[in-house]
Amino acid sequence: MNLRFVAGTEGFDLRIGDRVVLRHSESCPALVMARGNPEVVMYRGNFRISDKPFEELVPLAWRQCEGGVELLDSGAPVASIVLAGNSFEIRAADPAHDRLRIRFHAEAGECVWGGGEQMSYLALNGRNFPIWTSEPGVGRDKSTELTRRMDAEGMAGGDYWNTNYPQPTFITSRWIAVHLDASFYSVLDFTDPAGHLVEVWSGAARFEVFSADGPQDLVGQLSTRFGRQPELPEWAIGGAIVGLKSGASSFDRLEKFIDAGAAVSGLWCEDWAGIRETSFGRRLFWDWHSGERSGARYPQLHERIQALEARGIRFLAYANPYIAVDGDLYQEGRAGGHFCLRRDSDEVHLVDFGEFDCGVVDFTREETCAWFAERVLGREMLDIGISGWMADFGEYLPTDLRLADGSDPMEAHNRWPVLWAEVNARALASRGKTGDALFFMRAGFSGVQAHCPLLWAGDQSVDFTRHDGIGTVITGALSAGLVGNAYSHSDCGGYTSLHGNVRTEELLHRWCELAAFAPVMRSHEGNRPDDNLQYDSTPDLLACFARWSRVHAHLAPYVRHLCTEARESGLPAQRPLFLHYPQDSALFTVQDQYLYGADLLVAPVVEEGARRRQVVLPGTGIWRHCWTGEDFAPGTHDISAPIGQPPAFYRPDSAFASLFAGLKGVLEG
CATH class of the missing domain: 2.60.40.1760 (glycosyl hydrolase (family 31))
Structure with a gap:
């Protein structure tokens, strides 16, 4: 119009x-x-x-x-x-x-x-x-x-x-x-x-x-x-991606998850290229290749990746658009003119990322985009069998450097995540892996939707706080979905642990409950893994993760339906209530529960200590409780929500009603 x-x-x-x-x-x-x-x-x-x-x-x-x-x-x-x-x-x-x-x-x-x-x-x-x-x-x-x-x-x-x-x-x-x-x-x-x-x-x-x-x-x-994202690959929605970063022992730890009955689709080892210990916690060594440092931490990585894939488990890694000055790729990148420069000289503009300096890869230069997509993401990652990665960062472009295309960094800053997404998508396309391999990003701006197949919610604190805890991942998914991002997920368990703020068993349980009802379920050990509980720290937590990973896998046929809807209509998988019930203005500000497609309503518990919560059931038809089978009329209800039973409801007249009815058995099995 x-x-x-x-x-x-x-x-x-x-x-x-x-x-x-x-x-x-x-x-x-x-x-x-x-x-x-x-x-x-x-x-x-x-x-x-x-x-x-x-x-x-x-x-x-x-x-x-x-x-x-x-x-x-x-x-x-x-x-x-x-x-x-x-x-x-x-x-x-x-x-x-x-x-x-x-x-x-x-x-x-x-x-x-x-x-x-x-x-x-x-x-x-x-x-x-x-x-x-x-x-x-x-x-x-x-x-x-x-x-x-x-x-x-x-x-x-x-x-x-x-x-x-x-x-x-x-x-x-x-x-x-x-x-x-x-x-x-x-x-x-x-x-x-x-x-x-x-x-x-x-x-x-x-x-x-x-x-x-x-x-x-x-x-x-x-x-x-x-721009619409490609549909998520079957492996990504058919089980949980287990995030571990303990070097070669990560493979042994993964077996514990499998033995506990977890539905595992991937192993994500962000430390594949090496680690660096800092005051912030355990960081990665920002040098994206499978060289000596990677080989020492993950010996025979290529063979291990092949062995996992033979069992239907993909291996995922990590990369970002910066390279540490003490890494092997830095000298190659510098010689090739692949870094942003200082304004006052032809020296590389270095950025302090917290006790180590890095060069910023200059994606305004075509030769550099081709180099990073082929040399780093292609040869070093895709060609050894890596099926996906966290494409981290993209927000750090300083405003006081010089870009190859002469553009103003103040104007280029917000575009940087989109350029970064384009390079990642280019690497997948070069190997015919679009729609199969999967990268996920936290940074974005207008147009990132056309290139990035999956968002993740970033670095939440490991707590229930209002503005930085578990609940923010719901708000993030709903707001991003309204502007064209069909798929979002979070670090199951949270990430940032500082100044004595550490994970509790309750938080890990509640985050599993939430993550199971997202298109992709992926755990993270956080920035201080040794100080925090992990999902394999206790038998109870391991059983919790296994249980909810099976719930996530059980919903795969429904998620595939949501992927088809996203491709055909642009609707996101996780939706604010008003998207289907716009006549009810009381729903306009609801942000702590969501529709998972049109037929499933999820109200995760995101308040510490809560064992009940208010749930709004919209529309005119009946909603059926997933765990008790009890039917509820539309309206606001006070719902019991003990750990292990987050409020979730489905439409009894849904084409997927029998699938939803089977959730109770999966949870109890």
Whole structure:
């Protein structure tokens, strides 16, 4: 549907169909322009960004022009808005005006979602969200001691809006979506209920507008716009991926999981290329190849991978787009011109990643993309039988370096995860492995959907905290799914353990319950594995993981159905309740439970010590409890939720009802 201007007595509307997108009048101007004066500081992927704009200009008068309107100041045009189908561009006439603040129309009671993968809030109303990919922080709650301590140690505490994967796209309950088609720094500001503000650090901004009669069609349009993922491979949904990083003994430990009855589809050893001990914990040696260091930690790796695959178990590894200066690949990369350079010289720009320095691989250079995809991901990983990997990081591009293509790092920063995803997808395609091998990413931005087949929720703290614990993985999956990411999962057990914050048995149980109802179930030993409980630490935890891995495997036929839906319609596997029940505005802010497809409802327990929880059952039909067989009418219910029995319900009239009815037997078997 195309945009159009509608003139009024005091100004004009920009409309899509009969819905107002932007409204301009002298009493409520749609645009404010200014000149920026920014300060950007980065420390280990954490950014402090501020601005002191000046020479602010608010054009009030307007006149029509070819293709759009001009905004006037003292009778002279100072900005223009030009339409092109469902998009429009706002441009300042003076290039010195490099800050735009656009006010989009809002109506009373309108709810807003989007912003990429948001970890704290599904509904964005009442808050602003800077769009800048970064480390999300540890704690992410300025009222907590952990966050304050991490802030003091290196700006590392984070806040509710910090995310690995931001995206300047928002959806409203009037069933329109607005997308800023640019990668420079921006802010989505929903603090004013009378207008949705978008701040843009540029003198020109192009927006795309989508509309639909309901949320499912709107989400499908966004999925089409950004690109749909290939369906997940059978092995990835047919069992759990066990994450172990203890060198060669990882293979022996895996046998304990299998002997306990776990449904295992993969072994993930992120330490395949070696380790490095730091004050943060056990880190990896960032030198992505199966050389001497890898051979010492994982002898005869190729043969071991083959032996696992003969048993139907894939081997997964790890890579990121940085190379340590003390690694073998660094000199090769430097000689080939594959690293970003310092602004003031032809020396490699080095980044401190926490007690070791790395070069940033320059993906603006075609030769470098080809080198990393072929030399590293292809020859060193795919060719020895590795079937997948965590494609980590992508958020660390500094703003004070020099890129091969001459682009501004401030503009390239948000694009970096997309370039990183393209290189990974290119490697899979070069070996004919698209749809079979699987990489997963935490970093993202607009367009990553077309290349990255699977998200993971990043580095949650090993706890139940509101802004950084287990519950954030639900919010992250739901928000990312609304903007075109069909598949998400998390580190089962959490990752970040600092300052005495360690895993409890309760947390590990509850995370298993949650992970079983995600498209991919994968465990992680965390950054301090020796200080924390692992799933093979006790017989009870091992039995817990085995039990829920079987539940996950049992649901594989249903997940395959969800994969087909995602390919055909763009709907994500995990869905906010309002996606299927948009007529009920009370569902707009529900973020601690979700629909797994249309027929299964999951309400994980994400509060420490909870043995009951409130569950909202939407719609008009009956919902059947997966573990007791009891039927419940729609509404809000207080449901028993002991450890081992998270609230989960299915539709008795579902085509998969017999599969769901079998879950109880799988859990008890």
